[in-house]
Amino acid sequence: MRKIIFLLLLLDISTTAYNQTIRGAIHDELTRSPIHFSAIYFNGTFAGTHSDQNGYFELDISKNISKPLTVSALGYYSITVTDLVSDKFYRIYLTPKIFELNEVIISAKGKGKARRERNANLKSFRDDFLGTTFNAQKCKVTNENDITFKYDYNTDTLKAYSLKPILIENGALGYRISYYLDKFESCKKDNYLLYSGSIVFREDLTANENQKKRYERRRKIVYLGSRMHFFRSLWKNDLESSGYSVLDSTYKKLNYENFVTQSDTLARYITHYKKLFIAYYTKDPETSVMMVKDSVYFDRDGYFDAFGIRWNGEMAKYRIADCLPFEYSIEY
Helix, strand or coil: CCCEEEEECCCCCCCCCCCCEEEEEEEECCCCCECCCCEEECCCECCEEECCCCCEEEEECCCCCCCCEEEECCCECCEEECCCCCCCEEEEEECECCCHHHHCCECCCCCCHHHHHHHHHHHHHHHHHCCCCHHHHCEEECCHHHEEEEEECCCCEEEEEECCCEEEEECCCCEEEEEEEEEEEEECCCCEEEEEEEEEEEECCCCCHHHHHHHHHHHHHHHCCCHHHHHHHHHCCCCCCCCEEEEECCCCECCHHHHEEECCCCCEEEECCCCEEEEEECCCCCEEEEECCCEEEECCCCCECHHHEEEEEHHHHCCHHHCCCCCCCCCC
16 A cells, blocks of 8 residues: 555635734633743744734734734644734634643653653654655754654554644754644554644754755755645646646646636635646656645645645655745755
8 A cells, every 4th residue: 555645734725814914812712811922923934923921913924925824832732824814803712732641651751661662653753754865864853852652552553742842953954943743643554644733944043154055955956846846836837847747647648727727816726636636747756646625725835725635656755854944945
């Protein structure tokens, strides 16, 4: 059985935010008390801010008007806010991750067998979450002790939890990443992997000029043939000149008009074309793309509705270690 990867980043759809600044406050759903220092950001970008001691925030959305807003906080599930309007005050409530504390059976600390089991779970988690590419080998999770695991021997299923964001230093691409993990589940027996969460990028500001050049070379390599590259090329309707071939499930070539519709200047959609299409980048192995929605939204930055697509093949093998921020611009 070929491995099917569900890459869910909690990406929803927003196309109606045209003004530059939004305002709001973050609260605990149960106690209604304000949550200070919660993160308010656009998933997969550098753009974001934090709430103050009263849970209040302001954020400029001018460069990300086609994307939804994500709100995360320590010990809470992330939430996505759509249909942003500048003259509306957003009062946002986050749900605590309370039930997880009772489910986790392998903690960050332990001796003997428990420690060996934890190390094995960490190795499996790193491979599935970061990936196994060159870039993944150059990544370091700096707060691994904040991650806890639950392993079910009967189903061979590993679940991972973290009340705090997972902090990653990507030594290959030059990014420092905060990943707010909402769900991680891996079943080796059924070749099944699902993880969901939200990601915030920061540049490595300590890099010298030689390091910056190495970072840029690696970023270009990982970008070409990526999902971001594919959707940016699709937006511009230049798949062929960008090195892509797109086929239907019978391996008949698909033209742009066959499977893309345009809503407005911010939104375009892949239509439900026989549920499956296949994409190649130059001589790479194929990527099969199974649609689970009637249409899938994408924008000019390469952002897309990840809930609407299941990837299998070449493009599916890249995980967090090979992610680029949507601000990335290729240098030729």
